[in-house]
Amino acid sequence: MSERYWGKDPVIACADETVGQWVSLLPLNGLSPWWMILLSLALFRLFDIFKPLGIRSMERLPGGYGMMADDILSGIYSVVVLIAIRLLFHV
Numbered sequence: 725m726s727e728r729y730w731g732k733d734p735v736i737a738c739a740d741e742t743v744g745q746w747v748s749l750l751p752l753n754g755l756s757p758w759w760m761i762l763l764s765l766a767l768f769r770l771f772d773i774f775k776p777l778g779i780r781s782m783e784r785l786p787g788g789y790g791m792m793a794d795d796i797l798s799g800i801y802s803v804v805v806l807i808a809i810r811l812l813f814h815v
Contacts, residue, residue: 740795744768747799751806760806760815767805771798 748768752760771779772795779801782793809815 740792741772743792744772744795744799747796748802748806750799751803751810757815760809763809764802764806767802768798771801777801 745765745768748764749761752764775783775794775798779794779797782797783790785793
């Protein structure tokens with residue numbers, strides 16, 4: 725619906741970024757070290773900016789789905805990296 729008024733992937737609508745960052749925080753809890761929180765957000769931004777591993781192709785989904793899907797997938801990739809770090813380093 726917002727595309728009609730503000731165009732494709734409008735800057736004013738940042739719900740996609742918010743959801744992607746929330747997804748990246750999923751593997752963390754109240755006992756997680758502060759640097760894991762920063763790392764989760766940094767990883768999300770890294771994946772969101774460079775869009776590797778099929779993230780860019782998600783943007784081609786129609787309407788607002790593509791706008792949301794690329795950020796959700798960036799968050800999911802962040803989760804995978806964070807879980808790997810937790811398993812490897814017992815954090």
